[in-house]
Amino acid sequence: MNRLTLIGMPGSGKSALGRIIATRLGWQFIDTDLCIERRFGKKLQAVVDQVGTEEFARIEEETVLGLTSEGAAVISTGGSVVYSEAAMRHLASISTIVFLDVPIHRLHPRIARAAPRGIVGMGEGGLEELYRRRFELYHKYAHSIVLLDGENLQDAATRIISQCGVS
Template structure:
């Protein structure tokens, strides 16, 4: 897929533990762009952490707040780390996609489980009865729907993920 150079943002999507925030900071530094994490925008707006929102109002309230934050997003020249549930909001993702190259950081379940030690208190927007494996399968479809680029990052470190993203964007922008 050819990605228009008019898109000034790079949006990272993927499961919790896929490295969106860490890679986002490194990528922004490497590309001399600004960085923003939509989870932090949510927490700043609500003046509480994600788990507190879910504990008091439920996971659907968190998804609604997330959608509002995504719809309000109008920055340019940013690397954007989204929450793992961002693709549940079609309107929010459409807003991001207008001015962004969307990169899916694809990581397998075993690697994610090795990275996530605080699964129950991390603020993951999901029903209580849903297993991590069920959540993973459900979200894979959504991530692939919006991704311009997919980086399989099980076997590579964060710097290599950044390099892979940069190469994929440069390749797609060649005339």
């Protein structure tokens, strides 16, 4: 399979690593968050603010269902894509799905540094509770799980490429 889909928590590195992996392999890079920004002509936070997280999840699903199986590509998803069974079934049919499993203490500072935007399903339990709830879904849909704990971006990309056997 010459298509990889990266799933995982916000801040796990799906976008940053997806871009690096795609460049290294000479594959197309598709980031569904960027697709949504392009479609709406505004930053993701403005889209989420405008439509709310529930509608955002629907738009995300629609965006994923619009992806085709043409050409080699790395697909970086939004962290909430696993809430859509239809989106995940589609991704499984066109790509190898890789869960980037990053310990929560590494996610906190990355999310704090990023531009603020809605996180789907974020409740009072914060990131910890979200991680617990999503963990099961990320596992359910992953063809492959890559544990990342402290590697820099280049080393993390190398690990993913080698573990997934793509070149």
